[in-house]
Amino acid sequence: MIHVENLRKSFVVHKREAGVKKAIASFFCRKNERIYALNDISFDIKRGEIVGYIGPNGAGKSSTIKILSGILTPDSGICTVDQSIPWKNRKEYVKNIGVVFGQRSQLWWDIPVIDSFYLLKEIYEMNDTLFQESLLELTELLQLKDILKTPTRQLSLGQRMRCEIAASLLHRPKLLFLDEPTIGLDAVSKLAVREFIKKINREHQTTVILTTHDMQDIESLADRIILIGNGRVLLDGTLDTLRQYVPKVGASLDEIMVELYQEYNL
Numbered sequence: 001m002i003h004v005e006n007l008r009k010s011f012v013v014h015k016r017e018a019g020v021k022k023a024i025a026s027f028f029c030r031k032n033e034r035i036y037a038l039n040d041i042s043f044d045i046k047r048g049e050i051v052g053y054i055g056p057n058g059a060g061k062s063s064t065i066k067i068l069s070g071i072l073t074p075d076s077g078i079c080t081v082d083q084s085i086p087w088k089n090r091k092e093y094v095k096n097i098g099v100v101f102g103q104r105s106q107l108w109w110d111i112p113v114i115d116s117f118y119l120l121k122e123i124y125e126m127n128d129t130l131f132q133e134s135l136l137e138l139t140e141l142l143q144l145k146d147i148l149k150t151p152t153r154q155l156s157l158g159q160r161m162r163c164e165i166a167a168s169l170l171h172r173p174k175l176l177f178l179d180e181p182t183i184g185l186d187a188v189s190k191l192a193v194r195e196f197i198k199k200i201n202r203e204h205q206t207t208v209i210l211t212t213h214d215m216q217d218i219e220s221l222a223d224r225i226i227l228i229g230n231g232r233v234l235l236d237g238t239l240d241t242l243r244q245y246v247p248k249v250g251a252s253l254d255e256i257m258v259e260l261y262q263e264y265n266l
């Protein structure tokens with residue numbers, strides 16, 4: 001379903017120097033530097049998989065998700081999702097994907113959630129029957145009934161995240177990108193989100209790519225883990241593969257990650 005080969009992405013950033021004098025000098029004479037967010041990433045993902053895409057801060061996880069969802073274009077490399085190139089013909093492409101960025105909202109801030117859903121219906125060009133079916137299913141599964149008429153800005157984080165996930169799935173995409181979907185959620189909301197992800201994967205064979213720093217998300221959801229660091233794939237396997245790398249009896253997944261990051265100098 002997803003084929004990624006030798007993907008590279010760099011950004012040109014303004015180089016800032018420490019100290020007031022150097023900061024003033026660099027204001028008049030800008031020095032730029034190129035940083036490599038993705039440095040040769042390759043992987044394939046099959047339909048129906050739940051993949052945990054993990055790595056330390058700045059590893060390149062969000063950049064990959066942005067390329068896969070067509071928001072960013074890479075410098076070079078191949079990236080296809082069901083034969084489509086994500087950043088080409090985006091209007092059609094987005095009908096097949098759902099995206100949740102835990103740190104950002106795709107809902108309109110000042111209007112009731114249900115109105116955002118109606119706007120998304122138009123954007124995805126959904127027919128009335130499919131929209132009503134989907135809305136009913138998601139409202140029930142994510143317990144949205146009492147919050148649909150509330151403007152997004154008045155929702156708690158947990159309520160908003162349930163609405164974000166519903167918004168990403170209204171048009172029944174085959175592929176779902178979740179970028180830190182449980183960030184800041186309490187234990188009850190985290191469990192509810194995890195259960196919901198398992199359910200839609202099981203019942204609709206939705207392929208899920210999940211980035212998170214919460215190793216319990218990974219433990220509960222991911223069949224497969226792709227660990228990246230400094231824009232490269234460091235490990236691609238199951239949780240057991242990860243555990244075998246650090247054969248320390250009784251080590252938690254967080255401890256294993258710390259050891260791995262140290263081993264790879266991340």
Ligand SMILES: Nc1ncnc2c1ncn2[C@@H]1O[C@H](COP(=O)(O)OP(=O)(O)OP(=O)(O)O)[C@@H](O)[C@H]1O
Nearest residue numbers: 011013035036037056057058059060061062063064
């Ligand atoms: N728009 C941008 N302009 C400049 N640099 C960027 C931009 N987006 C990302 N980067 C840089 O690319 C690298 C990878 O960033 P990215 O956000 O993909 O990492 P990440 O693995 O998602 O990190 P985190 O876990 O902190 O969210 C970082 O060094 C980051 O500073």
